Amino acid sequence: MNYGYFDDPNREYVITDFRTPVKWINYIGTLAFGGYVDHTGGALLCKGDPMLNRITKYITQLPASEFKGTGLYLRIPETHGKAGYRVFSPFSVPCLNRLDRYECHVGLGYTRILSEAEGILTDVTIFVPRGAACEVRRIRITNQTEEPIHVDVIPVVEYTHFNALMQLTNADWVPQTMQSECVEQANGLKVFKQYAFMNKKTAVNYFTSNIAVDSFETDRRPFLGENEYGSWANPFSLQQAHLSNSVALRGDNIAALLHDLGILKPGESREIITLLGQEASLEAAQATIDRYRNPDAVQAALDEERAFWDQFLAHQQVNTPDPAFNTMLNVHNARQCYITLHWSRYLSYYQLGYGARGMGYRDSSQDVMGALPLATEDSLALIRKLLSVQKKNGSAMHQFNPLSMVGSEGDSLEREDRPHYYSDDHLWAVLAVSHYLRETGNLAFLDEIIPYYEKDRSGQPVESGSVLDHLVRAVQFTHIDLGQHGLPLLGFADWNDTLNLPKGAESVLTACLYATALHELIVLAVHLGQSALVDRFQQYYEEIKNKVNQYAWDGNWYAAYFDADGTPLGSKHNANGQIYAYPQAWTVISALAEGDRAKMALESVSKYLNTRNGIKLSTPGFNGFDPTKGGVTTYPPGAKENGGIFLHVNPWVIIAETMVGNGERAYEYYQQINPAAKNDRIEEFECEPYVYPQNILGDEHPLFGLARNSWLSGTASWMYQAGTCYILGIQPTLAGLRINPCIPPQWDGFEVTRQFRGGMYHIHVHNPKHLCQGVRQLLVDGHVIQGDTVIAYEEGHHTVEITLEE
Ligand code: NOJ
Numbered sequence: 001m002n003y004g005y006f007d008d009p010n011r012e013y014v015i016t017d018f019r020t021p022v023k024w025i026n027y028i029g030t031l032a033f034g035g036y037v038d039h040t041g042g043a044l045l046c047k048g049d050p051m052l053n054r055i056t057k058y059i060t061q062l063p064a065s066e067f068k069g070t071g072l073y074l075r076i077p078e079t080h081g082k083a084g085y086r087v088f089s090p091f092s093v094p095c096l097n098r099l100d101r102y103e104c105h106v107g108l109g110y111t112r113i114l115s116e117a118e119g120i121l122t123d124v125t126i127f128v129p130r131g132a133a134c135e136v137r138r139i140r141i142t143n144q145t146e147e148p149i150h151v152d153v154i155p156v157v158e159y160t161h162f163n164a165l166m167q168l169t170n171a172d173w174v175p176q177t178m179q180s181e182c183v184e185q186a187n188g189l190k191v192f193k194q195y196a197f198m199n200k201k202t203a204v205n206y207f208t209s210n211i212a213v214d215s216f217e218t219d220r221r222p223f224l225g226e227n228e229y230g231s232w233a234n235p236f237s238l239q240q241a242h243l244s245n246s247v248a249l250r251g252d253n254i255a256a257l258l259h260d261l262g263i264l265k266p267g268e269s270r271e272i273i274t275l276l277g278q279e280a281s282l283e284a285a286q287a288t289i290d291r292y293r294n295p296d297a298v299q300a301a302l303d304e305e306r307a308f309w310d311q312f313l314a315h316q317q318v319n320t321p322d323p324a325f326n327t328m329l330n331v332h333n334a335r336q337c338y339i340t341l342h343w344s345r346y347l348s349y350y351q352l353g354y355g356a357r358g359m360g361y362r363d364s365s366q367d368v369m370g371a372l373p374l375a376t377e378d379s380l381a382l383i384r385k386l387l388s389v390q391k392k393n394g395s396a397m398h399q400f401n402p403l404s405m406v407g408s409e410g411d412s413l414e415r416e417d418r419p420h421y422y423s424d425d426h427l428w429a430v431l432a433v434s435h436y437l438r439e440t441g442n443l444a445f446l447d448e449i450i451p452y453y454e455k456d457r458s459g460q461p462v463e464s465g466s467v468l469d470h471l472v473r474a475v476q477f478t479h480i481d482l483g484q485h486g487l488p489l490l491g492f493a494d495w496n497d498t499l500n501l502p503k504g505a506e507s508v509l510t511a512c513l514y515a516t517a518l519h520e521l522i523v524l525a526v527h528l529g530q531s532a533l534v535d536r537f538q539q540y541y542e543e544i545k546n547k548v549n550q551y552a553w554d555g556n557w558y559a560a561y562f563d564a565d566g567t568p569l570g571s572k573h574n575a576n577g578q579i580y581a582y583p584q585a586w587t588v589i590s591a592l593a594e595g596d597r598a599k600m601a602l603e604s605v606s607k608y609l610n611t612r613n614g615i616k617l618s619t620p621g622f623n624g625f626d627p628t629k630g631g632v633t634t635y636p637p638g639a640k641e642n643g644g645i646f647l648h649v650n651p652w653v654i655i656a657e658t659m660v661g662n663g664e665r666a667y668e669y670y671q672q673i674n675p676a677a678k679n680d681r682i683e684e685f686e687c688e689p690y691v692y693p694q695n696i697l698g699d700e701h702p703l704f705g706l707a708r709n710s711w712l713s714g715t716a717s718w719m720y721q722a723g724t725c726y727i728l729g730i731q732p733t734l735a736g737l738r739i740n741p742c743i744p745p746q747w748d749g750f751e752v753t754r755q756f757r758g759g760m761y762h763i764h765v766h767n768p769k770h771l772c773q774g775v776r777q778l779l780v781d782g783h784v785i786q787g788d789t790v791i792a793y794e795e796g797h798h799t800v801e802i803t804l805e806e
Contacts, residue, residue, distance in 0.1 A: 090120075670727060
């Protein structure tokens with residue numbers, strides 16, 4: 001079954017049944033001001049750090065039927081001579097009334113909910129105008145009946161304490177601080193202030209509208225009524241002619257604004273705009289309030305939003321025979337890359353933003369790699385931040401707050417008996433920088449001076465280095481951080497956070513990342529003519545290649561780890577965790593896999609790890625807690641990193657398959673996790689079909705196929721790269737654009753429009769012989785270029801014709 005459909009021309013997903021298995025969300029605004037809005041109108045909004053400055057009280061863990069953060073009530077008089085009102089919500093939640101029509105248009109930067117109940121059509125568009133610290137809701141009400149109807153509209157916001165954790169930890173101090181105020185403005189309109197006394201500064205949350213407010217509540221108690229034995233589903237106050245105009249000086253602060261729209265004739269529409277924002281003072285907010293009370297300004301801001309996405313998506317558009325593939329790459333996957341770039345793992349329906357985690361070093365490095373062709377400048381800004389939390393010794397802080405730039409060692413500090421660093425973080429940044437250089441050709445960036453993380457007492461960095469120096473130090477760190485087999489030490493963990501082996505363990509994945517980073521630096525050094533670096537890194541590469549092949553080859557696949565005593569994990573000798581997917585993928589990507597081993601390793605992935613819902617991270621899962629293995633054993637078999645389909649790993653295998661020329665299998669793996677392709681059997685998957693989740697339960701789990709942790713996953717970046725750079729083969733290189741597809745043989749061909757360094761390339765690949773790959777010549781603007789070669793960058797529009805040949 002499905003809960004909606006893709007509307008590609010409008011770049012929307014349209015939810016048509018609001019009873020989705022879990023809430024499906026959409027992002028509005030940015031980390032500077034924004035958050036997410038769910039498909040029943042609830043919204044979690046923050047300004048800056050979601051832990052330190054949260055605005056709406058959105059408690060994810062409450063049932064789906066509950067009021068969350070924001071909502072909308074409508075009421076009309078009872079008919080047939082009955083007293084009172086029929087109160088309902090156009091989002092159904094929280095009244096849980098029947099809707100005769102429901103559509104939630106999940107758009108790029110906005111959500112629009114259209115519904116019909118009691119003969120009233122409500123059309124609400126929710127978004128944050130670019131650059132504004134204010135959520136705008138444009139609410140259009142139409143009387144669809146043959147009779148005149150008197151309609152009242154009551155938008156409601158529930159505030160939280162600005163300190164998100166404090167809201168949950170103290171039920172006296174917090175309500176004692178919560179205060180609201182009603183301010184009547186010269187134009188007769190009211191603004192409702194709610195004070196946020198943040199540690200050293202104060203701020204004002206405000207809620208207002210562009211028409212007169214009949215009456216209001218700012219305290220939840222009188223709104224729900226009878227000491228809150230009234231409920232969000234049925235607030236007793238809405239049976240009174242007017243609200244009580246309560247001004248809360250404590251308690252659970254809300255803003256419920258009753259607007260009397262008067263009588264709407266049959267077919268008549270009225271519009272109201274609400275604004276929810278935060279500024280240092282009401283005075284500071286006034287310009288924004290004045291601006292967006294005007295419907296024309298709201299429409300202009302929506303147009304601006306659309307124009308932004310037009311431009312963003314135009315960087316790369318594809319046209320293949322597979323509509324689900326096109327939908328994801330052209331709209332939703334590209335958009336998810338933008339979201340992960342900016343929101344990292346900060347705030348989602350699953351990642352609640354209560355911790356001081358900030359951004360992950362490895363997460364952001366990988367997010368950058370997918371987003372680079374689409375948001376080059378934003379990616380560069382993040383790269384600079386990443387390099388500035390790299391340490392002098394070349395390793396990196398595991399996490400950092402992008403606002404304060406304070407770093408942390410993450411969970412590695414939690415266990416005294418484990419090393420306090422992650423072995424992979426710094427290496428990902430080498431790949432991110434190398435992607436940036438290949439995308440832009442901006443080699444001058446290598447000379448830019450960026451400080452290392454360590455600071456002196458006055459907070460000044462103690463050492464700085466060029467970007468190239470940062471990259472060299474990163475590989476040098478790993479070069480000397482080796483264990484008994486000459487493989488990199490694991491540290492607290494590698495990319496797999498949950499495998500926390502005792503001190504002295506070695507990681508094959510880190511060896512592969514190290515080799516890939518070396519490879520990128522060798523290509524760069526060759527390009528720069530730095531032969532000493534080339535020779536040094538070539539030697540390092542050969543050394544690690546020998547070690548991995550000497551010790552980690554297990555017969556049919558590569559082992560993943562060596563314990564401190566030299567015992568392998570990810571080996572046929574293990575009862576649990578016999579085979580891991582990522583060493584197989586990465587030995588191929590790094591070209592460490594020798595001879596037939598690349599194909600054999602990938603065959604083993606197909607044989608032991610593949611399922612119809614995706615490739616499992618490992619198998620068999622551990623069953624029961626084992627402190628010598630760490631976090632992975634806290635999950636039941638089949639969940640998350642313990643034998644679950646941890647999606648992030650899937651695109652790595654897809655990429656590896658294209659590298660051995662297996663376009664058929666690469667595509668099959670792509671298809672089996674493409675959420676858009678799951679749209680019609682969503683009851684198993686449960687999450688949004690328009691974004692990649694982080695995890696799906698594996699076949700060792702009774703709920704095989706169930707997805708969770710949608711949106712903020714590195715899967716977005718890697719699936720975008722797998723689809724565009726590897727299956728379609730659009731590969732930026734230092735010298736120009738290389739086109740090297742590895743497609744399913746059944747495709748007759750495909751087209752890509754790709755912006756590259758200011759040039760626009762219209763690429764047509766023909767596949768009359770139904771091959772996977774084979775670029776023997778290119779026709780660029782009518783000129784033949786022999787061989788599988790790169791197209792040197794030139795400004796302007798260019799046509800590229802390729803016919804795959806044996
Ligand atoms: C999620 C974390 O954000 C990421 O850094 C890690 O690599 C994966 N989990 C795998 O453990």
